[in-house]
Amino acid sequence: MTKQKLTIAVTGLNAIDSPGPGVAVSRALKEADSFDARIIGLSYESLEPGIYMHNLIDKSYQISYPSEGTETLFERIRYIHQQEKLDVIIPNFDAELFSFIKLMPELKKMGIHTFMPTIEQFEERHKTNLPDFGKKYDILVPDSESVYSADKISEILKDFEFPVVVKGKFYDAIITYNIEQTILAFNKIASKWGLPIIIQEFIKGEEYNVTGLGDGKGNTISVVPMRKQYITDKGKAWGGIAITDEKLFELTRHFVKETKWRGGFELELMKNSKNEYYLMEINPRLPAWIYLAIGVGQNIPEALTQLALGKQVEPFTKFEHGKMFIRYSWDMIVDLKEFEKISTTGEL
Amino acid sequence: MNIKSDIALSDSGFVFNPASGESYTVNPIGVEIIQFLKDGKSIAEVSEQILENYNTDLTTVDKDLNDFIVMLKQYSLIDNND
Numbered sequence: 001m002t003k004q005k006l007t008i009a010v011t012g013l014n015a016i017d018s019p020g021p022g023v024a025v026s027r028a029l030k031e032a033d034s035f036d037a038r039i040i041g042l043s044y045e046s047l048e049p050g051i052y053m054h055n056l057i058d059k060s061y062q063i064s065y066p067s068e069g070t071e072t073l074f075e076r077i078r079y080i081h082q083q084e085k086l087d088v089i090i091p092n093f094d095a096e097l098f099s100f101i102k103l104m105p106e107l108k109k110m111g112i113h114t115f116m117p118t119i120e121q122f123e124e125r126h127k128t129n130l131p132d133f134g135k136k137y138d139i140l141v142p143d144s145e146s147v148y149s150a151d152k153i154s155e156i157l158k159d160f161e162f163p164v165v166v167k168g169k170f171y172d173a174i175i176t177y178n179i180e181q182t183i184l185a186f187n188k189i190a191s192k193w194g195l196p197i198i199i200q201e202f203i204k205g206e207e208y209n210v211t212g213l214g215d216g217k218g219n220t221i222s223v224v225p226m227r228k229q230y231i232t233d234k235g236k237a238w239g240g241i242a243i244t245d246e247k248l249f250e251l252t253r254h255f256v257k258e259t260k261w262r263g264g265f266e267l268e269l270m271k272n273s274k275n276e277y278y279l280m281e282i283n284p285r286l287p288a289w290i291y292l293a294i295g296v297g298q299n300i301p302e303a304l305t306q307l308a309l310g311k312q313v314e315p316f317t318k319f320e321h322g323k324m325f326i327r328y329s330w331d332m333i334v335d336l337k338e339f340e341k342i343s344t345t346g347e348l
Numbered sequence: 349m350n351i352k353s354d355i356a357l358s359d360s361g362f363v364f365n366p367a368s369g370e371s372y373t374v375n376p377i378g379v380e381i382i383q384f385l386k387d388g389k390s391i392a393e394v395s396e397q398i399l400e401n402y403n404t405d406l407t408t409v410d411k412d413l414n415d416f417i418v419m420l421k422q423y424s425l426i427d428n429n430d
Contacts, residue, residue: 226369227368227369229369240369241369242369243366243367243368243369244354244366244367245367245368246367321354321356321366322356322364322366324369
């Protein structure tokens, strides 16, 4: 039987030290059993490694940064769709998701399928809304406060004990031990990611992450928990092991059921000395370590694609124990002509 | 004394707890003890087996075995209700 052929666009091709998930998602899609995927890479910069990984990414197009607005993005997607006839788009960056979610109806009209959280789900899970989120869904979260001005920091810190974690609204986190360090961290992160900055209670413990997929009706299609084994100075997992702590499965199913989560996600958790899991962050997209899920027998990007196409997807039951991932870096030799082509024409 | 049922143990002494992702290495006698516990033997039965297999005395076996069990508990390899 011939497999269905699908053209799927993915973003997040920056397989760098703080990697985007695009390359891993593409790899999973290329290995899908239920379809043959032609992968269209959507990049922001000419040096995103995925652009040059032709075994995984069949063709790449540069797209505009989210700051340039959804209209510019839409025009570019329309052009790419004319060339490639996209079946599905899987966005992989937090910062671009808002634009893609907003464009969902337009994309649908064009025949491009997506499977992303609703705008309400996307907004509700923001780091700035985490305390309310925890209260609403009965999930343990650290105390946190959003700060819009450095002048307010000393006032806000009265409610916290040091150390605290200073976080950007999209990325970055710095642990600080006094007011001065907190102000410095505030300024550093605010200049990079804008306001607000989040001051969060520091939870001492071990880091755990969970990736999964919700069908938007409250059903959990996949849950893959992972314990980071090797953490880079940017806090990224360079090695991790799939684990089977029932508490993590329960917590994740509870999260999906209560929020009726639609799409892929990553939960960042801390386990304290009392074995309690605190939900630190919800990333509304698949993580860079998503290939570990394929390693345990759950091809989440494939299942997400099927959901995007409106197909019924049964929850995964297989979970191969004792699987870990170790990331590595690899130098590709690229012909300058390729760099020239993507830089000048925006296509490769 | 119940060692967690999903704990993986290899002949080389590699012990893996799939719930936490932690792994440990134990020496050959540690492998034997964990295997006995996985087979459902009680501490007294494990102690008896060790005495039978090795040239040692009950006081030494009991002391070392207890230390080992405390360590297994500490690393959450034994069910909490034990």
